[in-house]
Amino acid sequence: MADRVVVVVGAGIVGLAVAREIGLRRPGDRVVVLEKEDRVAVHQTGHNSGVVHAGIYYQPGSLKAVLCARGRAMMRDYCAERGVAYEECGKLVIAVDDEEMARLDALEARAGHNAVPGLRRVDAAGIRDIEPFAEGIAALYSPHTAITDFRRVAEAFAADVVAAGGEVRTTCAVDRITRTASGIEIGVGEQVLHADQVVLCAGLQADTVAGLVGGDPAPRIVPFRGEYMDVLPEKRDLVRGLVYPVPDPRYPFLGVHFTRRVSGTVEVGPNAVLAFAREGYRQTDFEPRDMARTLAWPGFRRLARQHWRTGLEEMYGSVSTAAYMRKAQRYIPAIGPADVVRGGAGVRAQALDADGTLVDDFRIDRLGPVTAVRNAPSPAATSSLAIAEYVVDVIDGKGEGALR
Numbered sequence: 001m002a003d004r005v006v007v008v009v010g011a012g013i014v015g016l017a018v019a020r021e022i023g024l025r026r027p028g029d030r031v032v033v034l035e036k037e038d039r040v041a042v043h044q045t046g047h048n049s050g051v052v053h054a055g056i057y058y059q060p061g062s063l064k065a066v067l068c069a070r071g072r073a074m075m076r077d078y079c080a081e082r083g084v085a086y087e088e089c090g091k092l093v094i095a096v097d098d099e100e101m102a103r104l105d106a107l108e109a110r111a112g113h114n115a116v117p118g119l120r121r122v123d124a125a126g127i128r129d130i131e132p133f134a135e136g137i138a139a140l141y142s143p144h145t146a147i148t149d150f151r152r153v154a155e156a157f158a159a160d161v162v163a164a165g166g167e168v169r170t171t172c173a174v175d176r177i178t179r180t181a182s183g184i185e186i187g188v189g190e191q192v193l194h195a196d197q198v199v200l201c202a203g204l205q206a207d208t209v210a211g212l213v214g215g216d217p218a219p220r221i222v223p224f225r226g227e228y229m230d231v232l233p234e235k236r237d238l239v240r241g242l243v244y245p246v247p248d249p250r251y252p253f254l255g256v257h258f259t260r261r262v263s264g265t266v267e268v269g270p271n272a273v274l275a276f277a278r279e280g281y282r283q284t285d286f287e288p289r290d291m292a293r294t295l296a297w298p299g300f301r302r303l304a305r306q307h308w309r310t311g312l313e314e315m316y317g318s319v320s321t322a323a324y325m326r327k328a329q330r331y332i333p334a335i336g337p338a339d340v341v342r343g344g345a346g347v348r349a350q351a352l353d354a355d356g357t358l359v360d361d362f363r364i365d366r367l368g369p370v371t372a373v374r375n376a377p378s379p380a381a382t383s384s385l386a387i388a389e390y391v392v393d394v395i396d397g398k399g400e401g402a403l404r
């Protein structure tokens with residue numbers, strides 16, 4: 001007889017990492033992961049840049065800062081142990097004008113607080129030593145920023161869950177969660193599962209799934225599609241590692257960047273365009289219910305009033321390759337619109353508060369026996385093993401989760 005039955009909703013990298021951690025820490029528990037798709041890692045986990053972040057950007061002391069630092073080291077060790085590709089190709093964050101220099105200074109100070117390993121500043125010549133085709137006035141260089149394949153990592157987590165005696169059940173869309181005197185009932189169509197604890201890790205559906213159990217309607221998930229361009233094979237050698245702009249501090253997105261993949265391809269992107277469907281990977285995807293939920297949210301209307309100009313610029317870049325590449329050519333001029341073709345896309349689950357604030361930090365709420373991951377945007381894939389430790393601490397009643 002199992003000590004406890006714990007159901008995890010969502011087989012993305014976060015849900016699978018949580019299920020794996022429960023298996024490691026509480027071998028007597030029965031762990032069941034329920035996933036609505038027919039395989040794991042279909043949504044954000046399978047559609048991202050594959051960058052293992054080193055913690056440059058995040059507010060010192062925030063969950064993102066602490067869990068990214070710990071998660072990066074854990075991810076590196078895990079990939080080595082499980083034979084998943086992991087390459088420390090390093091990253092440059094390049095400033096190209098005086099305004100960006102001021103922001104680069106602020107970013108350097110923040111990275112210092114976050115103790116980003118090996119981070120150093122380089123000048124124009126230093127930029128060219130690292131990336132011969134990149135141009136800028138100065139840059140931050142993070143040698144331990146790495147790349148991996150988070151879909152493979154998630155598949156390895158799923159294998160660990162099963163090896164520890166747990167289950168990963170696909171094609172199981174959770175549509176009811178009811179608290180009873182003896183625990184919780186989870187409904188998947190006609191089926192009902194009984195659990196002692198439930199952990200919600202539903203990514204793009206985080207708000208709707210939390211709503212099933214009476215969770216706060218805020219924050220609402222607003223989907224932002226990130227579209228990539230693929231650099232043609234003959235130009236791939238122009239990029240050795242990761243080349244990023246200095247981000248605009250008004251937004252949680254990092255700006256269109258050059259990303260080398262563990263497969264050897266090179267991508268430009270992702271941009272950030274409001275998506276008309278939460279799970280819509282093409283420009284033409286439109287889901288009336290998702291759109292209605294976005295438009296009805298007061299926070300979205302406030303956000304749109306404040307940032308409509310940036311929103312329109314992003315939409316223009318989405319339809320015009322020349323406009324898209326103009327941004328990237330500021331720091332790698334030798335790769336232009338003729339050197340790329342349209343690639344894949346991902347959709348970010350961006351949590352938005354009712355007052356129009358984009359929720360920056362990871363957010364994990366406890367509702368009695370239900371623990372809900374309400375906001376797990378980038379760098380949540382990097383941080384997944386550390387987020388899992390934190391969430392299991394929360395389940396075990398160790399305060400808000402111990403920050404190790």
Ligand SMILES: Cc1cc2nc3c(=O)[nH]c(=O)nc-3n(C[C@H](O)[C@H](O)[C@H](O)COP(=O)(O)OP(=O)(O)OC[C@H]3O[C@@H](n4cnc5c(N)ncnc54)[C@H](O)[C@@H]3O)c2cc1C
Nearest residue numbers: 010012013014036044045048049051174203226346380382
């Ligand atoms: C374009 C893009 C680039 C990114 N780049 C990076 C990067 O370079 N580095 C990094 O660290 N992070 C990056 N991220 C962020 C990272 O991908 C996410 O933070 C991470 O994948 C979140 O994992 P998750 O498990 O919370 O969500 P998901 O992977 O979206 O998984 C949620 C799962 O829940 C399931 N689900 C939803 N509702 C139900 C239901 N009712 N019943 C059952 N199952 C349900 C979904 O089908 C899905 O499989 C990027 C994201 C995007 C979109």
